[in-house]
Amino acid sequence: MDPHTLTVELGDRSYPIVIGRGLLGGHYDLASRLAGNDCLIVTNVTVGPLYLDSVRPCFGDRQVHSIALEDGESFKTVATVEKILDELVAQGAGRDTTVVALGGGVVGDIAGFAAACYMRGVDFIQVPTTLLAQVDSSVGGKTGVNHPGGKNLIGAFHQPRIVLIDTDTLTTLPEREFRAGLAEVIKYGAIVDAAFFDWLEASMPALRGRDAGALAHAIRRSCELKADVVAEDEREAGKRALLNFGHTFGHAIENSMGYGDWLHGEAVAAGMLMAAAMSGIEPGQYDRLRALIEAAGLPAAPPPVGADKLLPAMQLDKKAKGKRLRFVLLRALGDAYVTADYDEAALAQILEGAGA
């Protein structure tokens, strides 16, 4: 089956998302995507041993360097970015070098930010190997690292030149990470596509069984929806903020617990239900969201960290424009909006519930 190609329309920074099976094993041509003669593949110690040998031939006879980071969100720091920059300098990499991210969202965020900073910006290719990265973080150009004071506080908008999604890489993805990726898939249905939400309800068993056809559709539709939003609002001045549904609560959960204890997708799953509760949507709709999250094997309730920790963590979150909190809420499944005009009492109640 030929790969399917979407385009993120951003004028002279437009780029393709190529989705298919066996792209790495089939030595998909990435060499022709390089501006110069060399690239640096950034991966981690988990993904590197699995896929580095497959991806190298994609670059033909070009000069390929690689660096393997430690695995985990706790390494998503400025110090790790500096390691990559040191490596680029050590190679004498020029302005026409390309940084390639091979791995999940953490690898993509770090490698993309290093590419954004090296010589004020060099080319960047995304080869996401986790479900979360394939449906969300590899598309749209958000790069960055965490600060002890908050997630993704340090970063850049830096679009990739191509996103290459080989869905076969999901065969090696641990179960818990796979489920975490489903949270972002569910999110697209919840915020902008009620029909896709319906499809997910019907297809969750097939997805959980990693059925290739179901996965291909879920990834393709998620990427289409994300590409549309990013094309319309690259720098999150408006519509793109909808993609943060569940994330204000989710980031606060991650931040209060220290990164790494809950996976991002797990925190987002619980966060989506907190946001849905705050939205005051029809109970039947809330129950459907809850049931889908549970069917995906994701947590429907936050951990017992307590309102006293969650509220300050939310206030530092980037979505807090000025000092006023902003939330993505639902009118109904498939119909989200951004607002700073929310019910304080409802928020307090939801946060208290989190402390229970």
Next chain:
Amino acid sequence: MDPHTLTVELGDRSYPIVIGRGLLGGHYDLASRLAGNDCLIVTNVTVGPLYLDSVRPCFGDRQVHSIALEDGESFKTVATVEKILDELVAQGAGRDTTVVALGGGVVGDIAGFAAACYMRGVDFIQVPTTLLAQVDSSVGGKTGVNHPGGKNLIGAFHQPRIVLIDTDTLTTLPEREFRAGLAEVIKYGAIVDAAFFDWLEASMPALRGRDAGALAHAIRRSCELKADVVAEDEREAGKRALLNFGHTFGHAIENSMGYGDWLHGEAVAAGMLMAAAMSGIEPGQYDRLRALIEAAGLPAAPPPVGADKLLPAMQLDKKAKGKRLRFVLLRALGDAYVTADYDEAALAQILEGAGA
């Protein structure tokens, strides 16, 4: 005398350069330029005590924080950027905060890069207080820091919202730094404006005496020329590279000696003469450039670091696209071009001369 305003034309990122006397003392309105309610002024321990009290009232009743960095190129590092980011996080600064650079080129480069990285980019205002920053580094959006392996290797393109040039700040500028700024002024004449070069020859005594009228014209014309080049080629895909005249040699001189021993402008002055020698321009024109550099009190010859050090330092320089060196050379005064097609023997001879 009313301030003079130029515009850097970059579509929705266009911004004014306001040039005049007494702008800080007159409490020029910067408050209305802030997106939100607060700003962080980044300055250093030398400039802060001189101008922080003057600049604060420009922000009216907005919340103004400040941070004073150590003074000098050796502090232009990622570690210093992290200090600024820590300060922004500690204040709970949001996406609508503004970073204000008050100082010379080093302060502007560091503060601008911090603004580019915080929350993937917040607003940025330049208040340059040195001649070099007023005529060159504050305009055009190049921000960044040094890496032990090379100057400005880590950074971003991040345009300011406004550049506010109070020429009265030059009254406190040390003589050596003032002269170093003149190197960049001479550069504009040498690369694109023969008439301005003529004017500089006639006006150098007045400039050296810091005559207000002469300074105003030199700064205004330099900013006009830079704004035109930046508007045409923001990211240095073509014409903007002309602004690097003397800089490939100059950066190599700085890099071989360790930053801080020679000032940037001093290295550029010597570098311009090396580039002019390599250009094979008419001897009379070379002699005019040399005489003007000497009249500005700048070094006409590089320090005796030796070709064995200068050549590798040049090869890491950003201007080295791929592995081939590129130089900005002159056809004549006021007429520069970029080329990778240069006389190797001439380069070797010039570098040997540097070792003498």
